[in-house]
Amino acid sequence: MSSAASTLALQGGRPVYEGKWPSWPNPAPDTVALLQDVALSGRWAISGAYTGRDTYEKRLSEAFSRFAEAPFVVPTANGTSALTIALEAAGVGFGAEVLVPGLTWVACASAAAALGARPVLVDIDPSTLAMSIEAAEASITSQTQAILLVHPYCMVADVEAFQDLARRHGVILIEDCSQAHGAAWRGKPVGTFGAAGAFSLQQTKLLTCGEGGLAITSEPVIYDKMQQLRADGRRYCANAVLGQLELEEVGSVQGRNFCLSEFQAAVALSQLGLVEEQNRLREANAVKVQNGLRGLRGVSIPQADPRVTRRSFYQFLIKFDRKVLGSYDAEKLVAAIAAETGVFCELIDTPLNANRLYNPLLSVRTPLDTTIRQALDPKRFELPNARLAQTSHVAFGHWALLGDDCHCEAIVAAVRKILDNFDVFLIDQTTGARRL
Numbered sequence: 001m002s003s004a005a006s007t008l009a010l011q012g013g014r015p016v017y018e019g020k021w022p023s024w025p026n027p028a029p030d031t032v033a034l035l036q037d038v039a040l041s042g043r044w045a046i047s048g049a050y051t052g053r054d055t056y057e058k059r060l061s062e063a064f065s066r067f068a069e070a071p072f073v074v075p076t077a078n079g080t081s082a083l084t085i086a087l088e089a090a091g092v093g094f095g096a097e098v099l100v101p102g103l104t105w106v107a108c109a110s111a112a113a114a115l116g117a118r119p120v121l122v123d124i125d126p127s128t129l130a131m132s133i134e135a136a137e138a139s140i141t142s143q144t145q146a147i148l149l150v151h152p153y154c155m156v157a158d159v160e161a162f163q164d165l166a167r168r169h170g171v172i173l174i175e176d177c178s179q180a181h182g183a184a185w186r187g188k189p190v191g192t193f194g195a196a197g198a199f200s201l202q203q204t205k206l207l208t209c210g211e212g213g214l215a216i217t218s219e220p221v222i223y224d225k226m227q228q229l230r231a232d233g234r235r236y237c238a239n240a241v242l243g244q245l246e247l248e249e250v251g252s253v254q255g256r257n258f259c260l261s262e263f264q265a266a267v268a269l270s271q272l273g274l275v276e277e278q279n280r281l282r283e284a285n286a287v288k289v290q291n292g293l294r295g296l297r298g299v300s301i302p303q304a305d306p307r308v309t310r311r312s313f314y315q316f317l318i319k320f321d322r323k324v325l326g327s328y329d330a331e332k333l334v335a336a337i338a339a340e341t342g343v344f345c346e347l348i349d350t351p352l353n354a355n356r357l358y359n360p361l362l363s364v365r366t367p368l369d370t371t372i373r374q375a376l377d378p379k380r381f382e383l384p385n386a387r388l389a390q391t392s393h394v395a396f397g398h399w400a401l402l403g404d405d406c407h408c409e410a411i412v413a414a415v416r417k418i419l420d421n422f423d424v425f426l427i428d429q430t431t432g433a434r435r436l
């Protein structure tokens with residue numbers, strides 16, 4: 001490529017790629033048929049009357065139980081409610097400290113705060129982008145009740161180290177796998193290393209029905225609580241009677257309604273059949289892009305721990321190393337890659353100590369007590385590694401990896417062109433001014 005001479009698309013030049021990208025989400029072959037089946041079935045919710053056959057919600061639970069190798073699955077209205085019931089069933093409640101990674105989606109912290117718990121924001125490990133085990137250990141106090149471990153972007157946290165940490169300190173481990181459907185550590189799917197795991201089925205996730213969630217566990221007591229927590233204190237009864245309600249009232253916990261509708265359960269069930277093959281395709285295409293970027297100075301793909309036996313790519317990340325490349329304008333860099341490729345890309349999450357979407361002090365549930373408010377204030381946490389990571393990675397939506405060679409080559413060509421024109425992005429650190 002004679003890219004050294006070519007003008008960036010951002011500055012009016014010709015983009016490296018002008019073709020189409022894979023779309024997302026897409027129906028599976030049976031999605032529409034299943035939706036029609038629900039529409040005509042007379043059962044649109046698990047809280048409706050028994051029609052003589054299993055709900056799609058139950059069928060989804062059974063299928064996901066096999067997929068995630070977890071004995072018990074409770075579908076929920078969204079990932080946030082899956083996290084909520086997982087935390088609550090594990091005993092996280094008012095005043096409990098919960099360790100939450102400082103670099104992730106806001107729901108991880110806001111779901112814990114909504115339970116009255118105190119999210120303790122923990123800095124990340126730059127090599128995994130997940131919670132740092134050292135920083136986590138340093139954050140544990142006598143009030144710590146749980147660790148919410150997130151497997152972020154395309155990475156799997158060191159689950160063995162966190163299992164050990166949780167055991168040594170007598171705290172509960174919960175995994176948020178909303179970005180890691182199908183990822184595995186030493187052959188064992190994520191979500192099965194702690195007391196419970198939570199998954200989101202939101203539109204951009206690797207398994208989706210638009211909005212939805214799944215909570216998994218291997219512990220019968222937690223399963224029973226999670227079932228009730230998501231259905232106003234009710235759970236499936238043992239002997240359903242035709243025409244009568246299938247949920248029985250138990251009320252051994254204070255539940256709420258977080259149920260997934262039958263329409264969504266049917267869509268999720270149909271989509272589940274696609275995930276493994278799509279995960280394999282994304283993994284193979286990620287390797288192709290990585291090979292294309294080999295040898296380029298200052299650019300790399302985050303590497304998985306050798307114990308990760310199956311990677312899942314919720315977002316495909318490319319790291320532009322500031323130590324090698326100098327200080328650059330990350331937002332402009334993302335805009336330039338989007339302009340070259342024509343595919344969706346963005347910076348990764350804004351750290352939770354500086355994220356405008358996370359401020360529990362604004363909640364009417366937060367007491368006026370000064371000590372509590374100080375404990376909840378996100379700004380009291382320092383997250384230098386999270387901050388550096390946020391401005392050093394470009395994230396592509398996972399569907400960018402569901403195409404063929406021409407899509408992988410487009411990403412590689414865009415990165416090469418940006419490196420050839422890198423002066424455009426550099427910031428003069430003494431003045432903070434852009435160089436060009």
Ligand SMILES: *Cc1c(COP(=O)(O)O)cnc(C)c1O
Nearest residue numbers: 078079080105107178200201202
């Ligand atoms: C998407 C996501 C959630 C929240 O899921 P929703 O379905 O949007 O409620 C929670 N945690 C992580 C890590 C996520 O990516």
